[in-house]
Amino acid sequence: MDILVLGGGGREHALAWAIRRNPKCDRLFVAPGNAGTAALARNVALDPEDAGAVVAFARAEGIGLVVVGPEAPLVAGVADALQAAGIAVFGPSAAAARLEASKTFTKEVCAAAGAPTAAWAAFDAEGPALAHLAHTGAPVVVKADGLAAGKGVTVAATADEAAAAVRAAFAGAFGAAGARVVIEEFMTGEEASLFVLCDGETALPIGTAQDHKRAFDGDTGPNTGGMGAYSPAPVVTAEVEALALEGIVRPVLAEMARRGTPFRGVLYAGLMIDAGRPRLVEFNVRFGDPEAQVLMMRLGAQALDLMLACAGGRLGSARVDWAEDHALTVVLAARGYPGPHGRGDAIGGLDRLPADSGRMVFHAGTVLRDGRVVATGGRVLSATGRGATLDEARERAYALAEAVDWPGGFFRRDIGWRALGGTA
Ligand code: AMP
Ligand code: GLY
DSSP states (O other), X not given: OOEEEEEOSHHHHHHHHHHHTSTTOOSEEEEEOOTTGGGTSEEOOOOTTOHHHHHHHHHHHTOSEEEEOSHHHHHTTHHHHHHHTTOOEESOOTTTTHHHHOHHHHHHHHHHHTOOBOOEEEESXXXXXXXXXXXXXXXEEEEESSOOTTOSEEEEXXXXXXXXXXXXXXXXXXXXXXXXXXXXXXXXXXXXXXXXXXXXXXEEEEEEEEEOOXXXXXXXXXXXXOSEEEESOTTSOHHHHHHHIIIIIHHXXXXXXXXXXXOEEEEEEEEEEETTEEEEEEEESSOOTTHHHHHHHHHTTHHHHHHHHHHTTOGGGOOOOOOSOEEEEEEEEETTTTSSOOOOOEEBSGGGSOOBTTEEEXXXXXXXXXXXXEEOSSEEEEEEEEESSHHHHXXXXXXXXXXXXXXXXXOOSOTTTTTTTOOO
């Protein structure tokens, strides 16, 4: 079968890597891809959000499955267009992708499903939102309703900070995404993510992870897209997973089906776990980045079988072949990220590094220029290790990260500290 992966980050390199390991995969295309995907697939200069172009390419090449990495193509209706054209797709419809694209929609679905989440109120104008803050006090969380590239959430320690976030949103700081603002109860606890495949009917959990969002060691510094991750997440015990599945994920999936917009794809449930009880922070309708790097390393080739079963409505008879393993990934980012940073540096040492089922450097913001790997993005590489213990996975990931020759990059030294029993 010929397969097309949409996207060009570390997540998509990890997806392509797992797919490539499965003998069912014949030709593999990644659009637009990066220098890492070029080593195992053919990169295609195609805009993943252009539904017409994606369908035309898939038709012309006889693609048997399209795997959508990021949320933007899903929200733009690319999965709908592929489905209408009779092409199998892993990823939800635009209507189901609203679970990520609109926070008020998700809150309404959770309320109808009885899924526990933070208390909230939504506002379409600044005056009432500011008046509401007088009641909530601080800490409190202010969110732009729509997709704001991960920048629409302010966890405000003071009422002044919360008011400033409300004013910024209504002044257009997040564009149309901030025309509606959600003010939420601040939840305490430990965050973790649960990943569940759904084919519209059957839900199949495929792993848990925790990421490190802050730029610097000790979970300090500005928020980023994620500086590292590990799987499994020890805080998601079997009891917590069962509570999250039965109390949050399954009722929400049932509510989506009841509304005539069944969810098909991977549902990423961001959870806040306090005293063994999970509440929903947010849903994403795709794999996380860098969470996909650790999940794909653990699942390996079976990831393709699971995605095919999901796209084909056959999850009821699918099984996950679990190994007692751990994976950890360390993101190498350009100095300055998530602020202004350099680009264009050549990165050395990559071809000397081991690349096998336990060690892999996934590429994110890289391109090949005159045969050399050049950094083009903020997050540039994900050094990923797998082992029998988290410690072994961590040692392997850090051995890779240390061996990369890139003076313009940096990485955190403490990925996994919480799970390894350390202190930040
Ligand atoms: P979101 O984009 O909704 O995941 O929010 C980004 C991050 O903000 C989350 O991963 C949490 O760390 C934090 N956050 C969001 N909502 C809340 C909340 N209600 N209480 C505490 N922290 C939150
Ligand atoms: N690492 C967080 C995300 O992919 O949303």
